[in-house]
Amino acid sequence: QVQLVESGGGLVQAGGSLRLSCAASGRTFIGYAMGWFRQAPGKEREFVAAIRGPGGPTYITDSVKGRFTISRDIAKNTLYLQMNSLKPEDTAVYYCAARNSIAAITSTDYNYWGQGTQVTVSS
DSSP: OOEEEEEOOEEEETTOOEEEEEEEESSOOTTOEEEEEEEOTTSOOEEEEEESSTTSOEEEOGGGTTTEEEEEETTTTEEEEEEOSOOGGGOEEEEEEEESSSOOSOGGGOOEEOOOEEEEEEO
């Protein structure tokens, strides 16, 4: 059974940092694209970042470019999202997702999802 489990969320002050992790199990995700999405209360789920191979091209949404970095460790079957210079508008539930294809920015393109981890940034 495929599972994606996020961790690393929490409460942080504006300007602070967090690193989210997404541990994948149940199969190998070599060749899969993996991404991060987020959903704030009352808003649609939005794309944050995506990557296919480690060291390969990454895709970052404009609102977090220069502050967030996506990476993955194939050996550990783990995806990361390093978030620096956090802002109150980054507050959301962050979800990890995977798809057996190239990276995509649309949530409906992803087949596997984690349960989400809450990130709250106080001003």
